[in-house]
Amino acid sequence: MKFKVNSKEVFASTGGRPFDKNKPLIIFIHGSGLSHITWVLQTRYFAFHGYSVLAIDLPGHGYSEGPALESIEEQGNWIADVIDSVGMQEASLVGHSQGCLVVIECASQFPDKIKSIGLMGGAGAIPMNPELLDLAEKGDPKAVDLMMDWAHGPSGHFGGHPVPGLHHMNLGGSIVVNGSVKNALGVDFRACDNYKNGFEAAKKIKCPTLNILGDRDRMCPVKEGKKLADNIEGSQVEIIENCGHMILLEEAGKSLEILKKFIRKNHPTE
Amino acid sequence: MDPKTYKFDTISLHGGYMPSKNAGSRQVPIYQTTSYLFDDVDHAAALFNLEQGGHIYSRISNPTVQVLEERVAALEGGTAALATASGMSAIFLAIMTLCNTGDHVVVSSQLYGGTVNLFRLTLPKFGIKATFVKPRDTEGFKKAIQENTKCIFGELVGNPGNELMNMPEIVKIAHNAGIPVIIDSTYQTPYLFKPLEHGADIVVHSLTKWMAGHGSSMAGILVEGGKFDWLKTDKFPTMTEPYEGYHGLSFAEEFGPVAFTMKARAEGMRDMGPCLSPQNAWNVLQGIETLSVRMEKHCSNALKMVEYLSNHESVAWVSHASLKDNPDYELAKTLLPKGTGSMIAFGIKGGKEAGAAFIDNVKLASHLANVGDTRTLVIHPASATHSQMDEATLKLANMSHDMIRLSVGIEDIDDIINDFEDGFRAAKKPRLIANK
Numbered sequence: 001m002k003f004k005v006n007s008k009e010v011f012a013s014t015g016g017r018p019f020d021k022n023k024p025l026i027i028f029i030h031g032s033g034l035s036h037i038t039w040v041l042q043t044r045y046f047a048f049h050g051y052s053v054l055a056i057d058l059p060g061h062g063y064s065e066g067p068a069l070e071s072i073e074e075q076g077n078w079i080a081d082v083i084d085s086v087g088m089q090e091a092s093l094v095g096h097s098q099g100c101l102v103v104i105e106c107a108s109q110f111p112d113k114i115k116s117i118g119l120m121g122g123a124g125a126i127p128m129n130p131e132l133l134d135l136a137e138k139g140d141p142k143a144v145d146l147m148m149d150w151a152h153g154p155s156g157h158f159g160g161h162p163v164p165g166l167h168h169m170n171l172g173g174s175i176v177v178n179g180s181v182k183n184a185l186g187v188d189f190r191a192c193d194n195y196k197n198g199f200e201a202a203k204k205i206k207c208p209t210l211n212i213l214g215d216r217d218r219m220c221p222v223k224e225g226k227k228l229a230d231n232i233e234g235s236q237v238e239i240i241e242n243c244g245h246m247i248l249l250e251e252a253g254k255s256l257e258i259l260k261k262f263i264r265k266n267h268p269t270e
Numbered sequence: 271m272d273p274k275t276y277k278f279d280t281i282s283l284h285g286g287y288m289p290s291k292n293a294g295s296r297q298v299p300i301y302q303t304t305s306y307l308f309d310d311v312d313h314a315a316a317l318f319n320l321e322q323g324g325h326i327y328s329r330i331s332n333p334t335v336q337v338l339e340e341r342v343a344a345l346e347g348g349t350a351a352l353a354t355a356s357g358m359s360a361i362f363l364a365i366m367t368l369c370n371t372g373d374h375v376v377v378s379s380q381l382y383g384g385t386v387n388l389f390r391l392t393l394p395k396f397g398i399k400a401t402f403v404k405p406r407d408t409e410g411f412k413k414a415i416q417e418n419t420k421c422i423f424g425e426l427v428g429n430p431g432n433e434l435m436n437m438p439e440i441v442k443i444a445h446n447a448g449i450p451v452i453i454d455s456t457y458q459t460p461y462l463f464k465p466l467e468h469g470a471d472i473v474v475h476s477l478t479k480w481m482a483g484h485g486s487s488m489a490g491i492l493v494e495g496g497k498f499d500w501l502k503t504d505k506f507p508t509m510t511e512p513y514e515g516y517h518g519l520s521f522a523e524e525f526g527p528v529a530f531t532m533k534a535r536a537e538g539m540r541d542m543g544p545c546l547s548p549q550n551a552w553n554v555l556q557g558i559e560t561l562s563v564r565m566e567k568h569c570s571n572a573l574k575m576v577e578y579l580s581n582h583e584s585v586a587w588v589s590h591a592s593l594k595d596n597p598d599y600e601l602a603k604t605l606l607p608k609g610t611g612s613m614i615a616f617g618i619k620g621g622k623e624a625g626a627a628f629i630d631n632v633k634l635a636s637h638l639a640n641v642g643d644t645r646t647l648v649i650h651p652a653s654a655t656h657s658q659m660d661e662a663t664l665k666l667a668n669m670s671h672d673m674i675r676l677s678v679g680i681e682d683i684d685d686i687i688n689d690f691e692d693g694f695r696a697a698k699k700p701r702l703i704a705n706k
Contacts, residue, residue: 159286162323
């Protein structure tokens with residue numbers, strides 16, 4: 001659906017069901033340069049099982065009006081504005097990669113609005129490889145190839161997508177390329193690189209928190225994910241074997257199962 | 271710093287498959303099953319509603335077929351692929367996924383005869399009409415586009431005349447009109463040409479041909495490029511509007527770069543069911559493992575045959591884009607740097623009668639209705655593959671009655687040439703042979 005946030009048009013997938021203010025809201029926040037498409041194997045389930053779902057395109061990504069927001073702090077504030085804009089009081093947030101930084105920033109700044117948070121492939125800081133950052137900021141598509149290489153574990157490189165016929169790396173790459181390498185991916189990478197408040201933000205989070213990590217994640221390795229979890233009180237950690245950074249797609253079924261139990265317990269539909 | 275992603279020859283062998291997820295089996299297992307256990311009722315419902323990925327029923331998907339789909343998607347550079355029972359079913363599925371009754375398509379006039387008949391005779395029964403344009407008439411494609419046109423369809427190198435369409439220019443025309451381009455790339459395989467890298471939006475193959483190579487199994491596939499923005503216009507309600515068949519799902523919104531494949535599978539395989547058998551998928555996978563080495567030999571043999579035929583006294587003309595006097599020579603050099611393929615069309619002196627005598631008297635070359643086998647194949651299209659086309663359609667396809675279609679195999683080139691000598695010798699005295 002399309003709606004306005006701060007006078008700018010925003011697109012969000014509602015998981016195939018109409019948005020309903022009477023149902024508990026889950027907001028899914030994508031990673032660098034990506035879009036709502038990455039969440040399709042999580043959102044449809046929740047949308048058909050009693051939740052209102054918004055898999056948002058961050059500003060300047062997918063079908064949302066630009067420009068992209070230049071800092072994680074701005075993006076965290078913007079998520080709070082999304083909750084207000086759709087007329088809701090609270091939401092659970094689920095993030096992937098950069099989306100995790102946005103989630104912890106938002107949850108730390110707006111604790112009254114956030115019911116629970118799920119982090120997939122998250123870390124307290126995501127410093128960027130300087131060469132990758134430079135390529136992305138120049139709009140060089142090689143940045144996308146490198147990102148897809150590093151982001152995927154064995155199944156991404158060989159095959160075995162949970163949805164028959166889909167190709168992990170080409171699908172991921174096309175989501176980024178269909179946007180703007182320079183104005184979305186480049187801005188996102190810089191925002192990640194600049195963000196230094198992750199661990200401080202984590203310490204302020206009081207809501208139930210789930211960290212799903214992939215043991216083959218080369219972008220946000222397990223030890224970095226655990227470090228973040230250690231800074232969030234009562235944080236739950238789940239590690240998926242043979243899984244890279246694209247947990248939400250590489251191991252869509254396993255990650256959904258973990259997320260389902262967590263959300264149902266901490267943000268029930270009743 | 272370069273990405274360490276696998277390259278073409280490695281993908282041909284390993285793409286789409288992980289032994290560790292298949293009991294350590296080094297070879298791809300053949301999942302000879304119709305259906306798959308659900309964990310529980312919730313799991314079944316989630317699969318049927320596209321909430322989760324997985325297999326339900328082998329008409330929709332199958333783990334062996336999935337390996338083939340991912341491997342071909344990887345080789346073509348696509349976001350997704352859907353394998354079908356044959357190349358023709360892949361084309362039919364592609365058009366039925368895009369079009370509704372009342373829609374129109376612009377089609378190259380030089381296509382496999384079955385494809386011509388699909389567009390000329392069968393699709394009109396569903397209310398989908400086609401305008402045929404000669405492949406070299408780039409401007410003609412632009413002129414043929416109507417308000418209700420939903421795509422341009424063609425073969426880069428047309429069957430059987432070997433005329434090239436200027437695909438990159440035609441892609442520009444299509445995209446300016448807000449419609450996708452579908453390319454049948456059977457003749458090239460991704461070894462010679464990757465249409466998606468040149469802007470095409472969907473690729474179809476008859477995998478029966480060079481991709482498999484062994485001539486043992488029927489199979490087709492469609493591959494999605496993932497760059498066409500279905501939501502940019504209101505031209506594609508089948509992709510963008512809520513679909514009643516899945517509780518109001520908008521394929522374009524939910525699945526973006528794989529929307530076309532998801533719809534073709536969820537609707538097309540569900541309702542029409544042209545599924546590929548796991549055994550045939552496995553057979554095709556065996557062929558793909560050697561795609562590069564076979565294509566190299568196909569192309570080198572083809573060049574030698576072009577030279578031989580061009581200098582033969584019994585040959586009236588030869589059509590192959592490797593020839594310097596061919597109108598497509600420069601375009602082929604740009605688009606097909608690794609080779610212009612192993613299909614050759616030539617005219618035999620003495621017309622239809624001589625052609626028949628030639629075909630009846632070659633022994634090594636097989637006379638049959640296939641191309642892209644590892645063995646050399648010949649046919650007289652006007653009396654076989656394209657025989658259901660009327661005179662006007664044959665003319666539009668630039669087909670003459672003296673034309674012989676040659677699919678050059680990977681036998682020793684001397685043996686192929688010796689065999690052709692026998693054929694030409696007989697063709698000089700067709701009546702005598704015919705009377706025997």
